[in-house]
Amino acid sequence: MDVLTDNFALYGEGFLGTLRLTLYSSLLALVVGVVMAGLRVAPVAALRWIGTAWVTVLRNTPLTLLFFAMLLGLPRFGVALPFELFAVLALGCYTSAFICEAVRSGITTVPVGQGEAARSLGMTFGQTLGTVVLPQAFRTVIPPVGSTLIALAKNSAIAGSFSVVELLSTYKTLNENGYSVIWAFVWIAVGYLLLTLAISAVFNLLEKRWGVAR
Amino acid sequence: MRPRRQPAPPAPLRAARATAVVCCALALLAAGCGRSGSPPPRGPQPGSLPHYRVDRGFSLPSSPSWKQAKSRGHLVIGAKEDQPGTGEKNPANGSYSGFDIEISRMLAASLGFDPYRQVEFKAIASANRETSLQNGQVDFYVGTYTINPGRKKLVGFAGPYYMAGQRLLVRTDERRIEGPQSLAGRKVCSAVGSTPLQRLQDEYPKAEAVAYDSYAICVDNLLNDQVDAVTTDDTILLGYAAKDPSQLHVVGKAFSEEPYGIGVPKKETALARALDRALLQRERNGDWKRAYDATLGLSGEPAPQPPPLDRSARELAEES
Numbered sequence: 010m011d012v013l014t015d016n017f018a019l020y021g022e023g024f025l026g027t028l029r030l031t032l033y034s035s036l037l038a039l040v041v042g043v044v045m046a047g048l049r050v051a052p053v054a055a056l057r058w059i060g061t062a063w064v065t066v067l068r069n070t071p072l073t074l075l076f077f078a079m080l081l082g083l084p085r086f087g088v089a090l091p092f093e094l095f096a097v098l099a100l101g102c103y104t105s106a107f108i109c110e111a112v113r114s115g116i117t118t119v120p121v122g123q124g125e126a127a128r129s130l131g132m133t134f135g136q137t138l139g140t141v142v143l144p145q146a147f148r149t150v151i152p153p154v155g156s157t158l159i160a161l162a163k164n165s166a167i168a169g170s171f172s173v174v175e176l177l178s179t180y181k182t183l184n185e186n187g188y189s190v191i192w193a194f195v196w197i198a199v200g201y202l203l204l205t206l207a208i209s210a211v212f213n214l215l216e217k218r219w220g221v222a223r
Numbered sequence: 224m225r226p227r228r229q230p231a232p233p234a235p236l237r238a239a240r241a242t243a244v245v246c247c248a249l250a251l252l253a254a255g256c257g258r259s260g261s262p263p264p265r266g267p268q269p270g271s272l273p274h275y276r277v278d279r280g281f282s283l284p285s286s287p288s289w290k291q292a293k294s295r296g297h298l299v300i301g302a303k304e305d306q307p308g309t310g311e312k313n314p315a316n317g318s319y320s321g322f323d324i325e326i327s328r329m330l331a332a333s334l335g336f337d338p339y340r341q342v343e344f345k346a347i348a349s350a351n352r353e354t355s356l357q358n359g360q361v362d363f364y365v366g367t368y369t370i371n372p373g374r375k376k377l378v379g380f381a382g383p384y385y386m387a388g389q390r391l392l393v394r395t396d397e398r399r400i401e402g403p404q405s406l407a408g409r410k411v412c413s414a415v416g417s418t419p420l421q422r423l424q425d426e427y428p429k430a431e432a433v434a435y436d437s438y439a440i441c442v443d444n445l446l447n448d449q450v451d452a453v454t455t456d457d458t459i460l461l462g463y464a465a466k467d468p469s470q471l472h473v474v475g476k477a478f479s480e481e482p483y484g485i486g487v488p489k490k491e492t493a494l495a496r497a498l499d500r501a502l503l504q505r506e507r508n509g510d511w512k513r514a515y516d517a518t519l520g521l522s523g524e525p526a527p528q529p530p531p532l533d534r535s536a537r538e539l540a541e542e543s
């Protein structure tokens with residue numbers, strides 16, 4: 010217990026770091042993911058290729074490798090951004106590939122007739138997607154997107170190895186200062202649980218409110 | 224790869240360089256981390272290492288760890304595997320080298336084990352040191368392990384066998400960094416959560432701290448001009464400087480004291496005393512200095528006096 014009370018500031022700082030990373034990366038991942046899902050079902054072949062390439066590259070690259078490439082690779086070419094921004098970019102882009110596929114699976118659950126009806130009324134592709142297909146797709150993708158964001162919260166731990174303040178790496182400081190590693194980890198786990206359970210709760214609410222009743 | 228330092232090459236060369244940069248980027252993606260700035264493998268050459276006389280008649284029945292090691296036929300010693308100069312594992316053949324490894328070998332010889340055939344080194348990560356001693360994964364631990372009050376609550380210590388101190392590793396063309404006072408606004412790298420990093424942040428807040436998982440990444444960043452200095456215990460820094468003396472050197476006076484001890488399980492006071500006695504004897508007969516000269520001494524720094532042991536001579540003389 011005194012591991013927590015003695016080091017509350019350190020834990021708090023780490024928790025806020027993880028919270029910030031999760032929040033910003035989630036927003037980035039959701040925006041990019043939905044855009045990429047739109048591209049993947051676009052009527053223009055070139056746009057579909059961009060979407061497919063994005064998903065193929067990012068979904069099949071280990072996240073740690075992506076971090077290495079962003080944080081150690083980019084500065085060699087003169088791109089020097091704050092570490093936290095790099096981490097948000099790496100996490101957000103990586104997760105966007107999974108969000109994209111979840112949203113695309115939602116899009117395919119919307120009956121083809123819906124899109125055809127919208128097009129026959131003279132709607133553009135953008136209008137069809139934005140006002141007819143995506144609102145219906147959104148209702149079915151709530152659970153998989155929730156899981157992906159929970160995975161994102163836990164993946165943010167990798168950023169701790171690259172000069173970003175986050176929750177997991179606090180154990181290194183605590184261990185160095187002679188605290189028992191086991192209790193340090195227990196409180197870190199509690200911190201992650203707080204965060205992931207909060208995400209679960211939000212998505213439960215969304216599902217109750219918007220989810221498809223079958 | 225340090226384009227910043229060189230004048231702009233003519234156009235065809237520039238194109239060639241662009242290709243090289245693209246190739247490097249691909250290699251970077253493939254290997255995870257660019258090694259283009261890495262020093263060539265050098266360091267302590269086996270063969271020049273000292274030989275330690277084995278104390279065949281040694282017996283320590285009051286130590287469960289020693290008895291277990293004797294019946295097992297070999298000692299299991301915890302070590303670092305990624306620190307040139309102090310404890311490094313050769314990935315090609317699995318052999319260990321460094322000052323801490325030599326200390327382990329001379330102590331093993333004093334405990335009655337053949338330092339080459341009856342010693343098994345086990346790489347233990349820093350976060351795992353206390354746990355591995357508590358549950359008997361290793362008999363004792365030798366690996367840049369600073370004795371401090373928090374750790375003394377969890378494990379026992381013998382030694383110290385070396386007094387390290389925090390210093391700075393910089394590029395040889397660096398003129399402005401002479402010590403921790405001249406770090407304002409400069410990027411200084413150390414390992415995540417380590418004591419040197421905490422000290423840097425607390426006592427020299429004007430320096431911009433950068434924290435990576437390992438010192439190897441810090442040194443790579445230093446060679447690529449991404450950071451201006453690397454700070455940690457001088458033993459580790461001297462190891463890197465010894466590998467690449469034309470590009471790296473250690474500057475300034477030490478601004479901390481890190482007494483390196485030998486970690487033993489908390490209940491093993493008999494083993495700790497035996498290790499202290501062995502250490503004292505090896506310091507007196509010159510083995511300690513020979514071990515230093517063959518490892519850390521390669522960086523050009525002369526051997527210091529070994530620090531006095533924590534246990535008094537009277538305490539050591541008492542039979543356990």
